[in-house]
Amino acid sequence: MVHTKEVSAPPATPSALQDACLTAFRWMLLARTAEEKIANLYRGGKIIGGVFLGKGQEAVSAALGIALREGDIFAPLIRDQAGRFAFGEALLDFTRTYIGSRLGPMRGRDGNIHRGRPRAGQLAMISHLGAMIPTVAGALMARRFQGLTGAVGATCIGEGGTSTGAFHEGLNLAAVEKLPLVVVVANNQYAYSTPNDRQFACERLEDKAAGYGIDGHSVEGTDLVACVTVLGQAVARARAGHGPQLVVASLLRLVGHGEHDDASYVDPRLRQGPVGRDCLKLAEQHFLRAGWCDAETLRQWQGDAHEQVEAAVTTTMREPLPDPNQEDWCALSSRHLIDGFAAE
Amino acid sequence: MITYLEAIREAQAKALADDPRVYIHGQDVGNFGGAFKATKGLAKEFPGRVLDAPISEDAIIGAAIGAAIEGLRPIVEMQFADFSTVGFNQIVNHAATLHWRTNVPCPIVIRLPSGGTAGGGPFHSQSMEAIYAHYPGLIVMTPATVEDAYSMLLEAVSIDDPVVFCEHKYLYYHLKAAALPTEAVPTGKARIARMGRDATIVTYSAMVHEALACAEELATEGWEIEVIDLRSIKPLDTDTVLASVARTGRLLAVGEAWPWGGVTAEIVARVATDGFGLLDAPPKRLNAKDTPVPYHPNLWGTHRPTARTIAVAMRDLLRS
Numbered sequence: 001m002v003h004t005k006e007v008s009a010p011p012a013t014p015s016a017l018q019d020a021c022l023t024a025f026r027w028m029l030l031a032r033t034a035e036e037k038i039a040n041l042y043r044g045g046k047i048i049g050g051v052f053l054g055k056g057q058e059a060v061s062a063a064l065g066i067a068l069r070e071g072d073i074f075a076p077l078i079r080d081q082a083g084r085f086a087f088g089e090a091l092l093d094f095t096r097t098y099i100g101s102r103l104g105p106m107r108g109r110d111g112n113i114h115r116g117r118p119r120a121g122q123l124a125m126i127s128h129l130g131a132m133i134p135t136v137a138g139a140l141m142a143r144r145f146q147g148l149t150g151a152v153g154a155t156c157i158g159e160g161g162t163s164t165g166a167f168h169e170g171l172n173l174a175a176v177e178k179l180p181l182v183v184v185v186a187n188n189q190y191a192y193s194t195p196n197d198r199q200f201a202c203e204r205l206e207d208k209a210a211g212y213g214i215d216g217h218s219v220e221g222t223d224l225v226a227c228v229t230v231l232g233q234a235v236a237r238a239r240a241g242h243g244p245q246l247v248v249a250s251l252l253r254l255v256g257h258g259e260h261d262d263a264s265y266v267d268p269r270l271r272q273g274p275v276g277r278d279c280l281k282l283a284e285q286h287f288l289r290a291g292w293c294d295a296e297t298l299r300q301w302q303g304d305a306h307e308q309v310e311a312a313v314t315t316t317m318r319e320p321l322p323d324p325n326q327e328d329w330c331a332l333s334s335r336h337l338i339d340g341f342a343a344e
Numbered sequence: 345m346i347t348y349l350e351a352i353r354e355a356q357a358k359a360l361a362d363d364p365r366v367y368i369h370g371q372d373v374g375n376f377g378g379a380f381k382a383t384k385g386l387a388k389e390f391p392g393r394v395l396d397a398p399i400s401e402d403a404i405i406g407a408a409i410g411a412a413i414e415g416l417r418p419i420v421e422m423q424f425a426d427f428s429t430v431g432f433n434q435i436v437n438h439a440a441t442l443h444w445r446t447n448v449p450c451p452i453v454i455r456l457p458s459g460g461t462a463g464g465g466p467f468h469s470q471s472m473e474a475i476y477a478h479y480p481g482l483i484v485m486t487p488a489t490v491e492d493a494y495s496m497l498l499e500a501v502s503i504d505d506p507v508v509f510c511e512h513k514y515l516y517y518h519l520k521a522a523a524l525p526t527e528a529v530p531t532g533k534a535r536i537a538r539m540g541r542d543a544t545i546v547t548y549s550a551m552v553h554e555a556l557a558c559a560e561e562l563a564t565e566g567w568e569i570e571v572i573d574l575r576s577i578k579p580l581d582t583d584t585v586l587a588s589v590a591r592t593g594r595l596l597a598v599g600e601a602w603p604w605g606g607v608t609a610e611i612v613a614r615v616a617t618d619g620f621g622l623l624d625a626p627p628k629r630l631n632a633k634d635t636p637v638p639y640h641p642n643l644w645g646t647h648r649p650t651a652r653t654i655a656v657a658m659r660d661l662l663r664s
Contacts, residue, residue, distance in 0.1 A: 073410075110445045118413045118448045126438050134403035135438070138410025138418075145367060145393070145416060166433070169400035173407060176398055331440070331480035333449040333504045337532055339579040341614055 010067075010232030018292050020228045024066050024086065025283050026301055028058035028224070031082035032280055033305040034091065037313060038098050042259050047098055049111045054079035056254035057186050059279035060219070060247075062086050063227035064154055064184055067235035073139045075123035075132035075155040078113045079186060079253070083156070089122055095312045101319040108322025129161035133170025133183060140179040152238045154182040159248075160191020160199055162208065171244065175212040180238040182245045184231070186221060188253040189275065193265045209246040221251030222275065224283040252276045346524060349516035351490045352382050352455075354524060355497035356419060360390045363417060366501060368394040369404055370421030370455075379423050380457060380516060401431035408452040409439050417451050417501055425456035425510065426470040439506040440481030449504040453497070458510040459550055459600055460648055465639035471549075471599070471632075474606035476508040477578040483507045484578040485531060488552035490521035492575055495528030503531075512550040519553075534581035536588070540570035543594035543661055545654065546585050546611050548574040551598050557651035562658060569658065577607050585611060586619045593624030594661050600648050603631035625664040630657045 011017035035053045042051040054061060057079045065086025068074055074087045081094065096104025097115040106115050106124070116124030123139075125132055136153040143151050161167055162185060174181040185205055189196055202208065209216025215237060219230040227249065234245040252275040256263040270276055287293045332338055346354070359366045368383055374396040377384035387394040397404045401422060408418040422428040428435065435454060442450040460469040477484045483505055487493045493511060500507040529535060537552055538559050545555040552573045559569035570588050574580060589595050595615050597608035608629040615627055632648045646653075 106445060114445070116446060118442075118446050123410075123413070124442075124446050126441070128433050128437055131402075131406055131434060131438055134400075134406025134434070135410040135413075137403070138407030138412075139414045140410070141407060142411035142414035142416045145411070146414075165430075166402045166406070169398070169403035170406060172398055173400055173403040331444045332483070333443045334483070337483055337503065337505070337579050341580065341582045341618075 010236045011228065017225065017228065020066055020232070021224055021283070022287070022292060024059070024062040024224060024228055025280075025287070026305075027062040027065060027086040028082045028280055028283070029301055030085050030091070030305045030308065031058050031062070033302070034094055034309045035081055037309045039259050041099075041313070048100055051098070051259040052078040052113050052257070053255045053259065054081050056252055056279065057188060057221065058082040059224040059227045059283065060184060060186055060221040060231065060249040060251065061156065063224065063231040064156070064182070064235070066228070067231045068152060068154055071121065071151050073121045073123065073136055073151065073153040075125060075136050077125055077132070077156040077158065077161075079188075080156050084122070087122065088120070091308060091312045092316065093117070095316040096319065099313070099316045100321055101316050102322045103319050128166070129157060130164035130166025130170060133157070133167060134173055137170055137174040137177065137179050137181055140181060141177060150239065152180045152182060152235055154184065154235070156184045156186060158191060159185060159187040159189075159196060159205060160194065162205060163199060171212050171214070171246070174244045175214050178243040180241070180243070182234050182238050182247065185246065185248045187248055187250050189270055190253060190266060192257045192261070195267070204248070206246060206248040212244070212246070214244040214246055215242060217245065217247040219247065219249050220274070221249030222277045222279045222282055224279055225286060250275055251279070254278060345520040345522065346490060347517055348490050348493045348511070348519040349380060349382060351494035351521070351524060352497055352511055353384055353386070355494045356383060357386060357389065359419065359498060359501045360386065360393055363501070365415060365417045366393070366419060367411075367416065368419045368421065369397050369408065371397055371399055371423045373397075373421050378421060380513065382421065382455070401427055402434055405431040405434035405439065405452075405454065409434060409442065409450060412450045412452050413442075413448055417453075419453045419455065419501065421455045423457070424468050425458040425472045426467050428454065428456055428472060435476065435482070435506070435508070436479040440479045443505065444481055450506050451504045453500045453507045453509055455509045455511060457513050459512040459514055460637050460644055461513050462641040462644055463639060464513075464637065464644070466636035469637035469644075471510070471601035473508070473510045473577050474601050477607070481505065482578065483531070483576065484510065485576045486510045486548040487575065488512075488515070488549050488573045490519055491525040494524050496531060496575065499528065499531055510549060514550045515553075529575070531576045532579040532581060534575055534584040535573045536570065536584070537573040538569065538571040540568035541592060542567045542569060543596060543658060544570045544572060544585070544588040544592045545596050545598055545658070546572045546574065546588075547598040548577055548607065549600065551600050551649060554649060554651045554654055555598055558654040558658060561651060561655050567662060580610065580614070582614050582618065585615060586622065589615055589619050590622045593622060595623065595627040596630060596654070596658055596661050597627070598630045598649050598654055600632055603629070603634050606631065625661060628657055628661050630654060
C-alpha cells in the first residue's frame with residue numbers, strides 16, 4: 001500500500017526532496033498501472049465510453065498532488081490520475097467510475113475521468129476546458145469569506161485549454177482577488193490532434209502569467225525531481241500569500257487523446273526528442289543512479305501497485321451496475337420543486 | 345410605496361442580514377450599487393460581502409459554483425440577461441449538473457435583468473427564461489409583482505438548487521406596492537391574477553400586466569377573461585392552468601420571448617396533452633416577433649405583445 005506523505009512545503013533538504021520524489025513516484029506507478037489495466041479492459045470491450053490516459057504526464061501531476069495537503073482544493077483534468085491518487089482519491093473511485101459501478105461516487109451518472117468528491121475538495125471536472133479555474137477560485141473566495149486561511153486551490157489544464165475564454169476569465173479573476181490558486185498547464189504538444197503552432201502564437205506559455213500580473217513557472221515535465229521542486233515552490237508561494245501561480249510543464253502525451261486514438265499525427269521527432277521521454281523510466285534511472293532505491297525495491301513497488309489494481313478491479317467487477325428502475329431521475333435536490341409534468 | 349426594483353434590493357439586504365453564507369458578486373454591484381441600483385448601499389451596509397467583478401460572466405458563475413460547493417449561498421447579478429450567454433456554459437453544464445452528478449447541491453441565485461424597454465435594442469432586451477428552463481437541474485422564476493419580486497428572491501436564496509431569477513426591467517420602476525409582503529406563496533404555485541369565465545390567458549412576468557389591461561378592455565365588451573400568472577416557469581404549475589381551462593374552455597398563452605419553442609409552446613403542449621377535452625376552441629399563442637429585439641420604440645412597441653395585440657388575439661379566440 002502506498003502511504004500518503006504530507007509534503008506541505010517545497011522540499012528544503014536533499015533528503016526531503018528524495019522522500020518527496022519517492023512518494024510521488026509511487027503514485028505515478030499506481031496511476032500508470034491502473035490506467036494500463038483500464039486500457040486493457042477497454043480493448044476487451046469491458047469499458048463503456050472513452051478511456052483517457054495520463055501516460056507521460058504522471059510526474060507533473062503527482063508532483064502537484066503531493067504538494068497539496070488535506071483541506072486544499074483540487075480540480076484535476078483528464079490526465080491527472082497520479083495527482084488524484086496523491087491528493088487522496090481512492091483507487092476504487094477510479095475503477096468504479098470507469099467500470100460503471102453503482103457504488104462509485106458518480107453512480108453511473110457520469111463516467112471515466114468525470115468524477116470527484118467536491119465536499120472532500122476533489123472537484124469533479126466538466127468537459128468544457130477552463131471551467132474549473134473560476135470554480136476553484138470561487139471555492140477559495142468562499143474560504144476567505146469564512147475567514148479560513150492556509151488552503152491552496154489547484155487545477156490542471158492542457159495547452160489547448162489556454163485558448164479558451166474561461167481560462168482567461170478565471171485566471172484574471174483569481175489574479176484580481178489575489179487567490180492562492182495554482183494552475184498547472186501540461187503543454188503536451190497536441191490538443192487532441194492540433195499541434196501547438198495552430199494553438200497559440202506566443203513563444204512560451206508561461207509568459208502569459210505576466211499579462212495577468214501573476215507568477216509564472218516553467219518545468220520539464222519529464223523530470224520528476226524538477227517537477228517536485230517547481231510544483232512545491234509554486235504551491236508554497238500560493239500558500240504564503242503571493243497570489244496565483246501559473247506553472248507550465250513541457251512534455252509529450254505518450255498515448256492518443258483517448259484509447260480510441262492512435263496518435264498517428266504526432267511528429268516522430270517529438271517522440272525521439274527530450275519531451276518524448278517517459279517520466280517514469282527517467283525517474284527510475286535517476287533513483288538507481290543516485291542510490292535513492294535499488295532495483296529490488298522498484299520491483300516490489302511495481303508488484304504492490306499491480307496487486308492493488310487487480311484487487312480493486314476484481315472488487316468492482318462484482319458490484320451492482322446502475323439500474324434504471326431504481327434511478328430516481330430527479331435533477332434537483334429540492335424534490336418539492338420538481339416539474340411534475342416533466343417528471344411523468 | 346415600494347417599487348419592484350426596491351423590493352429586489354430589500355430582499356438582498358434581508359438575505360445578507362439573515363444568512364452569513366450569502367454574498368453578492370457581479371459587475372458594478374459594489375459601491376456603485378449596480379447598473380440598475382438593485383444593490384444600492386449594500387456594499388456599505390455589508391462590508392466585504394458585495395463584490396465588484398471583472399467583466400467575466402463565465403468566471404462569475406464559475407466562482408459562484410465553487411463557493412456553493414464550499415457551503416456558501418452566492419447571489420450573482422448578470423448586468424443584463426442578454427450577457428448571461430457568456431456564462432451559459434457554467435450555468436447549464438456545471439451548476440445545473442452538479443447535484444445530479446455528485447450529490448452536492450448548488451445553491452446559487454443568478455439574477456437576470458430581463459425583457460425589453462424602449463431603446464434597449466437587440467442586446468439589452470432579451471427574455472432568456474425558456475432557454476434555461478430547457479435544461480434539467482435549474483429553477484426559473486419570473487416574478488410579475490412587487491410582492492413576488494421580494495418573496496421569491498428570498499425563497500430563491502433558500503433553495504438548494506441553482507435558481508435563474510428573471511426580474512423584468514420594465515417593471516423595475518413602473519410597478520409599485522404599498523408595502524413589502526409578510527406572507528409568500530411558495531414557488532411552483534401559479535396565481536390567478538384575475539378571475540374570469542370566458543377564456544384563460546396564461547402568462548408571466550411583465551406580460552401579466554399587459555394581459556390584465558387586455559382583460560380590463562374586454563370587460564367593457566362584456567367578456568370575462570381569466571389571467572393566470574405562472575410566477576415560475578420551471579416548475580410550471582400545470583394543475584392551475586388546466587383547472588382554469590376547465591372553467592373557461594379557451595386558452596391563450598402569452599410571452600414576451602420569441603415564438604419558436606419556449607414557454608407558450610410548453611403551455612399549449614401540456615394543455616393539449618392533458619386537457620384536450622377541456623378545450624372549446626384550438627389553443628392560441630402570442631409571442632414577440634421572430635426577429636432580434638428592435639431599438640426604436642416605434643418598432644419595439646410592435647415587436648412584443650401588448651394589451652392591444654393580446655386583445656386582438658383574444659377576440660379571435662372568443663369568436664372561434
